[in-house]
Amino acid sequence: MSETELSAHIEGLLHAMPPVAALQPRLTELDDDRCNLHAPLAANINDKGCAFGGSLVSLMTLAGWGLVTAWLERRGIQAEVYVADSQVKYRAPLYDDLDARAQFAESFAADAVLRELGDKRRVSFQVRAEVRRSDGRVATSMESRYVAVVPDQIGPE
């Protein structure tokens, strides 16, 4: 799969989920180190005129999921990727469009991940995500653990 096809694949998966399509997310950057998603404030606004906390968490969770899914796809690994736990800090209200940026935690070691996935067909990824305001201040940050599971057999014989 080319990088363009991979981006289209990830964006297609996002828009196929009704609660995600409602956020109107757009994939703005995707490579081996980062996944960035943009969403308009108007579709994600709360009663106080700023971004709804649930939308912020959703977008960051999806950015992390896209990061891990694409990283695996690039290596020919088709796995189920799901979020296992998250710690969220809402630091400042956001009155701008939402730009969620996800990257692997500093401890990330590709070789160790691939070895564990080969041995156990299951591995965890630590991911950091954040949304910044246009003035550079962090609006919301999140540290999450994702789990990837490779089915013993994909599809029928």
Added chain:
Amino acid sequence: MSETELSAHIEGLLHAMPPVAALQPRLTELDDDRCNLHAPLAANINDKGCAFGGSLVSLMTLAGWGLVTAWLERRGIQAEVYVADSQVKYRAPLYDDLDARAQFAESFAADAVLRELGDKRRVSFQVRAEVRRSDGRVATSMESRYVAVVPDQIGPE
């Protein structure tokens, strides 16, 4: 405000937020100790056919927000209530409709909260929320801190 009016007020606030209306939430229980919200799986489904993590967090966050907002309203206190941080654990996939239940943490002490709010016009609430599956197993749990701030003056002179 009667309890019926209070429920209608909370539900009206929910449906006025576009990203929340998309989840199709319904207030199923609201009293001084709990706030429960229901949402259909179809509006909140992910690519794996189970509930989307972002929807689970959104619904739990809103249930906690409704609990705190209603608790304050019942005491004649109009405050801005927002979530400050959350720890989320995704324990098991949910293939049922979403029922989020929020209640105050065990440490909750109404007298201390009211005293602090009177002194500082600002106070934190610890809230626990969860979504259970129809087999009784916890699908997702969340511990959150909400902050309520009473403006120095509400409305014009």
